[in-house]
Amino acid sequence: MRLPERQLAVLEAASATDERTMDEIAAETGLKPETVTGAAFDLRDEGLLAVTETTTEVAELTDEGRDYVADGLPEIRLYRAAVDAGAADGAVPMGEVIGRADLAGPEVDIALANLPRKGFGGIDSGELTVDSDADPDADPEAAALATLADGGSVDDDGVLARLASRGLVDLVERTTRAVRLTDDGVDALMEGVEAAETVGQVTPELLASGEWADVEFAEYNVEADAPAVEGGRKHVLRRTADRVKDVLVGMGFQEMEGPHADSDFWINDCLFMPQDHPARTHWDRFALDVDPMEEIPPALLDRVETAHRDGWGEDGDGYHSPWSEEFAREVALRGHTTSLSMRYLSGYAGAELEPPQRYFSVEKVYRNDTLDPTHLLEFFQIEGWVMAEDLSVRDLMGTFEEFYRQFGITDIRFKPHYNPYTEPSFELFGDHPETGEEIEIGNSGIFREEVTGPLGVDCDVMAWGLALERLAMLTTGAEDIRDLHGTLADIDFLRTAEVSY
Amino acid sequence: MPVVDVDPDALRGLTGRTEKTDEEFKEDLFGLGLEFEGETDDGELQFEFAPDRLDRLSVEGVARSLRYHYGDDRGVYVPETNDAEWTIEVDESVPDERPYVTGAVVRGVDLDESALESLIQLQEKLHATMGRGRAKGAIGIHDLAMVKGAPLREGAERSITYRGIEPDGETFVPLDSNDELTPAEVLEEHDTGRTYADLVSEYDRYPAIYDELGLFSFPPVINGRRTEVDTESRELLVELTGTDQWTIDKMCTIVCYALSARGATIEEVEVAYADGATHPEEYGSDLLRPNLEIDGKSVSHDRIETLLGVDFEPEDVVDCFERSGLDASYTLDEAVTYEVEIPPYRVDVLHPLDLVDDVGRAHGFDELEPRYPDVGTVGGRHERTRLEDAVRTSLVGLGFEDLLNFHMTSGEENYDRMRVEPGTAVLGGGEPVRITEPYSEEYTQLRTWALPSLLLLLEGNTHNAYPQDVAEVGFVAERDEAENTNVSEARHVAGAVARRDASYEAAKGRLQAVCDDFGAELETPRTDHPTFIDGRTASVTIDGESVGVIGEVHPAVLVDHDLEVPVAAFEFDLDALR
Structure with a gap:
């Protein structure tokens, strides 16, 4: 029979008549106790050894217990200080005795509680009396602590339980394993067992010399935990954004980009948002302390002003709201990325666009919302639009059904809605893929002619938008958006968030 | 979005659908775009709706929409009106800021508590929406029996006057008060006055409506007590003032439709703008109101x-x-x-x-059956986001945790805690783009560089395991008059290595790897930067151009961020990798 070296050593150290503990075997073989245990179980599985387990309760001193071994129990220190202060002859003030006993913090209460319990004395109206017959040297608790500190054992369960309840000892269960040779083990030894050479690690030398062919590899505990490895990973919101971009590119959309700080003209006026619209008041937007935008194409500016004042087309009416070029030129952080759509549709961002076109962006927007688990001052807006001749509401519905289907959201519902810049407009609702709850998943519509007309677009443009965070919370299960986004993010959360793809 | 409170019994009465349950109404109204939000304490149903159909701001308008929905009504309905008996004279003294007025007389009114409440609600909701918080238009409703009008000019039968007065030029007893107050005193002493004081306090003259007995309304702030409406009122005078004639006319129309639905009769009033007074160009100086033209x-x-x-x-x-x-x-x-x-x-x-x-x-x-549009286009990513992404992939491969931080920050985080002075020629020292009216001390400007965000994140994660190697490819901005927006926007690549053995070398090794990935030639000539330790700081020079900084973060900065491990970091302009 051939056995790995360490198993052979354990087998040889075991006895057929006496049980020997793992520690004894380890001492004899010079192996680590855990190696001995591992080998012993392997030998048991081979039927060569019997392993028995005995559980005993042992008392171990806590840090506090160890302190009292050194300093004395607080009640004993209090008793001795009281005796020194003359308490045997009559009551003495407590404060003085506590100072003399050098008790501090929680020790004071501990001493005052245990002194009368042990019959050392009493406390009355802030004064201490002692029983001069008491003998703290015979205190069983102090004696037990001292015994434990010396490595001895204490049999009095009552005292141990008391010490445990005082938090001075921990009662722990200890399992001792012992082995004995089985009959098969004895037979094997008598027949003779050879040591097989085992190798811990594949080394360059082993490979180069060809020795690897003759060795046996030591077994690992392949089920044991390995030390954690932290790799870097892409931010969970970025990954969601990537997924959205993949889907949109696959559907034929080109990506837009443009300034975060932009004039109100591009952010709101082009969108036919009246200048006195509540969303344009100062408490909803982040105005910036920079000079107004100088360059806005003058003809476009005129047309936008006309749409606001007089409406667009023969039968169009304007808003009955004030409109000033000054306000249009003010620079603010964009509240939506539709400012990019306006720049592209007008041709200002690059070439004049001829239908058909599809464009999108997944970029940051800024809104003065109340910070809460689902709202941030900055978030990502998914924005997309399709420009083509004669687009209908049905095309809009078909496009969005396809988009959301890619994220497992089917059965999407279109609730007629109102936006100043689209008509017809729809809020999009779908069922949460996991909870089944109805959730709003976007806002959409066909741009009004008051929007497209001034931009010089004479076909239909349908558009939609939604917050990326909403999708991300669906796909990651995050309940507080602040865990994900911003400097309050928990790095542990980012490291352990499930990868979505 | 606006919310309308609906008394379900009134809705049953006004629609004539007495058999409908509350639940059925909720369902029918959902179909019209009014979403059930909850119930008020006294059992009214609250519905939220998009702010286009402001004619649905009261139960009367909601009922009208339902009657059309049920097919009980069809086509355009316009209530009959009686000829004008009253005139609103507009004096040339009216404040220039609030020149327009309109109104109507309503007779045969019989309002119970619920109907009166609905009317007041409609008034308040119109103020909040079309009236833009009473600035653009404000409604005053009065008990006509308490208004005494003598004809001011020939042809008119009875009249009231809209004029401008000195802030302390007159006294009256406002609603919810027993005191004779001047308009200026109302703004200071009366609760409602204080609420709306900002609307008129800058005016030289205050808007005021007079009858023969004197001042009885101080628009857009408060009515006088003399003409207060209650359930005993049988005839009403509705007046509106504002900054736009069309807007107040429409508000007036909506109020008239609501009262008409309660069985009242609408009577026109004449609005006569005096020669010196501003009048609406499109309508002229003599108007008959309410304007119920189709x-x-x-x-x-x-x-x-x-x-x-x-x-x-x-x-x-x-x-x-x-x-x-x-x-x-x-x-x-x-x-x-x-x-x-x-x-x-x-x-x-x-x-x-x-x-x-x-x-x-x-x-x-x-x-409607959805259909996928039969339109072919070619999709693609923007070059910039592809580059950003490629850099993120490199950084992640080097073991960096990719971060996503806010673009808004404070001067303290962006400069002070990094020991950087605004307006200095070091990375991060650009002039700030500030938010004009910040709402929080934490977000007062755009970040000029990304490293402060990384340190803030490290500061918030000292309880988590090290090493913490973090990086961000993100937006930064600074003031720049050469840009059309006056803001120059850029993307920076920032990385920080926070671990026991973080050193200049650790940061540079990683930076070098990123540059190698993009075929960029990296040099690191020595430089100074207040955030980093002198002698362990270099300029990130890519293809011969200085585009950033690398170094060991100064202990003073670390300690300020509660960090007990060294941090080595770099930051540079993404464009350098193009």
Whole structure:
């Protein structure tokens, strides 16, 4: 029979008549106790050894217990200080005795509680009396602590339980394993067992010399935990954004980009948002302390002003709201990325666009919302639009059904809605893929002619938008958006968030 | 979004649908776009809706919409009006800031508590929406029996006057008070006055409405107590002042429709702007109000069909219009066009497109079959985001945790805690773009560099395991008059290595790897930067151009961020990798 070296050593150290503990075997073989245990179980599985387990309760001193071994129990220190202060002859003030006993913090209460319990004395109206017959040297608790500190054992369960309840000892269960040779083990030894050479690690030398062919590899505990490895990973919101971009590119959309700080003209006026619209008041937007935008194409500016004042087309009416070029030129952080759509549709961002076109962006927007688990001052807006001749509401519905289907959201519902810049407009609702709850998943519509007309677009443009965070919370299960986004993010959360793809 | 409180019993009465349960109403109203939000303490149902159909701000308007929805009403309805007996004279003294006035007389009113409450609610909701918090338009409703008007000029029977007065030029007893106060005192001493003081406090003269007995209304702030309306009132005077005639006329119309639905009779008033007074250009200086004129727009059959993607018979379209409370006629020419009549309470029809939406709603958008548009386009990513992404992939491969931080920050985080002075020629030292009216001390400007965000994140994660190697490819901005927006926006690549053995070398090794990935030639000549330790700081010079900084973060900065491990970091302009 051939056995790995360490198993052979354990087998040889075991006895057929006496049980020997793992520690004894380890001492004899010079192996680590855990190696001995591992080998012993392997030998048991081979039927060569019997392993028995005995559980005993042992008392171990806590840090506090160890302190009292050194300093004395607080009640004993209090008793001795009281005796020194003359308490045997009559009551003495407590404060003085506590100072003399050098008790501090929680020790004071501990001493005052245990002194009368042990019959050392009493406390009355802030004064201490002692029983001069008491003998703290015979205190069983102090004696037990001292015994434990010396490595001895204490049999009095009552005292141990008391010490445990005082938090001075921990009662722990200890399992001792012992082995004995089985009959098969004895037979094997008598027949003779050879040591097989085992190798811990594949080394360059082993490979180069060809020795690897003759060795046996030591077994690992392949089920044991390995030390954690932290790799870097892409931010969970970025990954969601990537997924959205993949889907949109696959559907034929080109990506837009443009300034975060932009004039109100591009952010709101082009969108036919009246200048006195509540969303344009100062408490909803982040105005910036920079000079107004100088360059806005003058003809476009005129047309936008006309749409606001007089409406667009023969039968169009304007808003009955004030409109000033000054306000249009003010620079603010964009509240939506539709400012990019306006720049592209007008041709200002690059070439004049001829239908058909599809464009999108997944970029940051800024809104003065109340910070809460689902709202941030900055978030990502998914924005997309399709420009083509004669687009209908049905095309809009078909496009969005396809988009959301890619994220497992089917059965999407279109609730007629109102936006100043689209008509017809729809809020999009779908069922949460996991909870089944109805959730709003976007806002959409066909741009009004008051929007497209001034931009010089004479076909239909349908558009939609939604917050990326909403999708991300669906796909990651995050309940507080602040865990994900911003400097309050928990790095542990980012490291352990499930990868979505 | 606006919310309307609806008394379900009143709704049953006004729709004539006494058999409807609350639940059925909720369902029917959802179909109209009014979403049930909850119940008030006294059992009224609250519905939220998009702010286009402001004629639905009271139970009367909601009931009207339902009657059309049920098919109980069809086509345009305009209440009859009696001829004017009253005139509102507009004096040339009215404040320039608030020149316009309109109104109506309503007779035969019989308001119970619920109806009176509904009227007050409508008034307040109109103030909040169309009236832009009373700035653009404010409604005053008075008990006409308490108004005493002597004819001011020939031809007029009875009149009141809208004029401007000195802030302390007159006294009256306002609602909810027993004291004779001047308008200026109302703004200081009266609760409602204080609430709306900002609207008029800058005016030289305050708006005031007089009858023969004197001042009885101080728009847009508060009415006088003398003309207070209660359930005993049988005749009402409605007056509105504002900054736009159309807006106050429409608000007035909506109030008149609501009172008419309660059985009252509307009587016109004459609004006479004096020669020296500003008057609305489009209507002239003598107006009969309320303006219940029907508006007209035309829309082509073709446009309806292409926009909805549905083939219609013209009769079907007309049916949809009538069920929307509109009227339409058409001639069977080659191209059918509808002449559509729009009732005066509609404030949301600005363009023929809005009529197509009404047809869509009446037809039922639910009925439309989605189809994927047969339009071919080629998709693709923008070069910038592809580059950003490629850099992120490199950083992640080097073991960096990719971060996403806010672009808004404070001067303290961006400069002070990094020991950087604004307006200095070091990375991060650019002039800040500040938020004009910040709402929080934490977000007062855009970040000029990304490293402060990384340190903030490390500061918030000292309880988590190290090493913490973090990186961000992100937006930064600074003031720059050369840009059209006056803001220069850029993307920076920032990385920080926080671990026991973090050193200059650790940061540079990683930076070098990123540069190698992009074929960029990296040099690191020595430089100084207040955030980093002297002698362990270098300029990130890529292809010969200094584009950033690298170094070991100064202990003073670390300690300020509660960090007990060294941090080595770099940051540079993404464009350098192009």
